[in-house]
Amino acid sequence: MTPARRQTQRFPEEHSAGGVVVNGDDVLVVVPKRRAANGGKVLALPKGHVDGDETPEQAARREVREEGGVDVDLLEPLGDVRYRYKRGGRLIDKRVSFFLFAYRSGSPADHDHEIAEARWITLEEATRALSYSGEREMVAEALSKRRSGR
Numbered sequence: 001m002t003p004a005r006r007q008t009q010r011f012p013e014e015h016s017a018g019g020v021v022v023n024g025d026d027v028l029v030v031v032p033k034r035r036a037a038n039g040g041k042v043l044a045l046p047k048g049h050v051d052g053d054e055t056p057e058q059a060a061r062r063e064v065r066e067e068g069g070v071d072v073d074l075l076e077p078l079g080d081v082r083y084r085y086k087r088g089g090r091l092i093d094k095r096v097s098f099f100l101f102a103y104r105s106g107s108p109a110d111h112d113h114e115i116a117e118a119r120w121i122t123l124e125e126a127t128r129a130l131s132y133s134g135e136r137e138m139v140a141e142a143l144s145k146r147r148s149g150r
Contacts, residue, residue, distance in 0.1 A: 013093040017060035018047025018135075020142045021072050023103035026120040027139055028068045029130065033116045042131045045138065046118075047096055056097040064101060068118045069110030072101035078141050081134030098138045100145065 021028035029043055036042050046067035050059040057074060064072055078098040084091055108118035121129065123146070126139040 012090070013095060015050045015056070016047050016094065016096045017050055017056040017063065018045050018096055018098050019060045019064040019068075019072065019101045020045060020078060020098060020138050021064055021068060021070060021101045021103055022075075022123065022142060022146070023120060025122055025124075027123050027126045027142070028064070028070060028103070028108060029119060029121055029126060030067050030111065030115050031117040032067075033114055036131065040131075041116075043129055044131060045098070045135045047098075057099055060097070060099045061101070065106070066112045067115050068106075069108045070106035071104045073104050075100040075102055076145075078138050081132075081138065083134065096134070098135075100142050 019028075028046065030046050032042055032044060034042075046064045048059065048063040048067070050056055051062075054062070057077075061072060061074070064070060076099070078100050081096045081098065083094050085094060086092070108120065111118040123139060123143045127136050127143065130136045130139065
């Protein structure tokens, strides 16, 4: 008799993309109308699902425009944040690809209907104030790149 093999469980995966948008020493943040699981307000980076044939960079740029009201120029990819969450009793693996963007034009006041507020805060503040640790890490990476001149 052969020993039972341990099965690696695979869950459905979702792919989203988002942006760390810098304007001087500030970064663009959003407060979605949708609350966190605990009912609290969320302070986040603009992000959303990659649609159809979009590349992650295109999706990130679109989400920054829709949720943050601004147009941006790509500086470089920052990396992925991965986590697992539950929806309808099913576990979902989530990957969010983040990109570092430079502000070009527009106003956070021009955000879409899914967002209660979009605004600029300092990069330093964002490393502490963002609701999700993965997003705080992405801002810290952007801050590190700025300090090292990259």
